[in-house]
Amino acid sequence: MDSSVISDANRRIIRISSHLLPPSNLQMGEEIDRCGLRREICRAKGAAPGSKVAILGAAGGIGQPLALLMKMNPLVSVLHLYDVVNTPGVTADISHMDTGAVVRGFLGQAQLEDALTGMDLVIIPAGVPRKPGMTRDDLFNINAGIVKTLCEAIAKCCPNAIVNLISNPVNSTVPIAAEVFKKAGTFDPKRLLGVTMLDVVRANTFVAEVLGLDPRDVDVPVVGGHAGVTILPLLSQVKPACSFTDKEIDYLTDRIQNGGTEVVEAKAGAGSATLSMAYAAVKFADACLRGLRGDAGIVECAFVASQVTELPFFASKVRLGRGGVEEIYPLGPLNEYERVGLDKAKKELATSIQKGVSFIRK
Ligand SMILES: NC(=O)c1ccc[n+]([C@@H]2O[C@H](COP(=O)([O-])OP(=O)(O)OC[C@H]3O[C@@H](n4cnc5c(N)ncnc54)[C@H](O)[C@@H]3O)[C@@H](O)[C@H]2O)c1
Numbered sequence: 001m002d003s004s005v006i007s008d009a010n011r012r013i014i015r016i017s018s019h020l021l022p023p024s025n026l027q028m029g030e031e032i033d034r035c036g037l038r039r040e041i042c043r044a045k046g047a048a049p050g051s052k053v054a055i056l057g058a059a060g061g062i063g064q065p066l067a068l069l070m071k072m073n074p075l076v077s078v079l080h081l082y083d084v085v086n087t088p089g090v091t092a093d094i095s096h097m098d099t100g101a102v103v104r105g106f107l108g109q110a111q112l113e114d115a116l117t118g119m120d121l122v123i124i125p126a127g128v129p130r131k132p133g134m135t136r137d138d139l140f141n142i143n144a145g146i147v148k149t150l151c152e153a154i155a156k157c158c159p160n161a162i163v164n165l166i167s168n169p170v171n172s173t174v175p176i177a178a179e180v181f182k183k184a185g186t187f188d189p190k191r192l193l194g195v196t197m198l199d200v201v202r203a204n205t206f207v208a209e210v211l212g213l214d215p216r217d218v219d220v221p222v223v224g225g226h227a228g229v230t231i232l233p234l235l236s237q238v239k240p241a242c243s244f245t246d247k248e249i250d251y252l253t254d255r256i257q258n259g260g261t262e263v264v265e266a267k268a269g270a271g272s273a274t275l276s277m278a279y280a281a282v283k284f285a286d287a288c289l290r291g292l293r294g295d296a297g298i299v300e301c302a303f304v305a306s307q308v309t310e311l312p313f314f315a316s317k318v319r320l321g322r323g324g325v326e327e328i329y330p331l332g333p334l335n336e337y338e339r340v341g342l343d344k345a346k347k348e349l350a351t352s353i354q355k356g357v358s359f360i361r362k
């Protein structure tokens with residue numbers, strides 16, 4: 001056997017001259033690639049056991065710090081970084097970090113399927129961000145097509161992966177993803193989660209400021225969706241138990257609902273939240289990975305297929321486990337202020353969900 005070796009940043013490739021080894025002859029840490037090369041994944045040998053995670057849109061404003069933080073996560077054994085630009089540089093950079101996860105980069109549509117094959121968790125921050133004066137729905141025309149393409153590839157290459165969808169407008173992109181998976185016959189509502197964690201992170205921060213507490217000790221459920229009035233903080237259910245004046249409730253509700261716009265305006269045309277979003281995405285992905293590992297009692301808010309209201313999708317607290325979303329919790333008792341907010345949220349959500357569904361069914 002010709003054993004000439006080609007090295008690159010992440011793997012050693014052993015060329016096999018005239019025949020392919022059948023998969024059953026493969027050793028631990030080896031695979032046959034499309035060119036008939038037996039690849040020895042060098043660093044995977046030393047890597048800790050864990051989950052395989054892909055980030056789609058990994059070279060972007062969210063993608064880069066998200067990749068950095070996921071490379072630091074001990075639950076990750078393999079980290080695939082996919083984008084249509086700049087992944088070689090981001091991958092080379094991140095791969096020098098002396099943490100356990102093996103990092104591989106994938107550039108452009110031709111490498112999308114390789115990026116996804118075998119993944120346990122796929123995180124999607126691909127797509128354009130807002131500029132001042134735009135709503136999240138203004139991103140629909142570009143991001144809907146991006147999410148469709150990526151989800152078609154997920155359905156083909158890793159239909160059992162948990163999907164964390166960040167790309168806006170989340171209230172429409174999650175229904176788009178669901179329709180793509182339904183069309184492909186792979187839809188599992190337990191495995192598709194719209195990421196609304198940033199709303200919870202913001203709510204915890206702003207409420208802690210008002211109460212004079214450490215934000216790490218505060219837990220604010222935020223339900224509904226991820227845009228304007230669909231972001232509904234349940235301030236009557238804050239832990240630790242507390243009360244607010246009417247003025248505080250107006251201030252907090254408005255600030256939590258418009259936290260994204262606050263960042264968009266401060267960045268003045270240079271994009272939307274990226275660093276706090278990467279933090280929130282990693283917090284959420286880590287919860288999903290702990291669920292996959294079988295940890296008990298992992299509860300976070302997420303925008304999922306739901307029967308909590310009459311709408312087909314809704315964000316609320318969910319329990320995460322080996323299969324993804326194991327349980328969806330009801331909203332609990334709402335006060336009059338929250339009931340009014342819920343009605344407004346549902347009206348806007350119904351339109352956004354339908355827009356996503358129609359994009360695929362058209
Ligand atoms: N869910 C949330 O809470 C939340 C928070 C912040 C931002 N977002 C959304 O996340 C998205 C990304 O924001 P950003 O600031 O990182 O934007 P960005 O422009 O900095 O990065 C987006 C990345 O996606 C890549 N991309 C574009 N088309 C692609 C495709 N077909 N396949 C793979 N990658 C592709 C781009 O090349 C770019 O690297 C936006 O839609 C934004 O609105 C959501």
Ligand SMILES: O=C(O)C[C@H](O)C(=O)O
Nearest residue numbers: 130168259260261272273
């Ligand atoms: O506001 C945006 O456009 C980005 C994101 O949805 C956010 O909440 O920060």
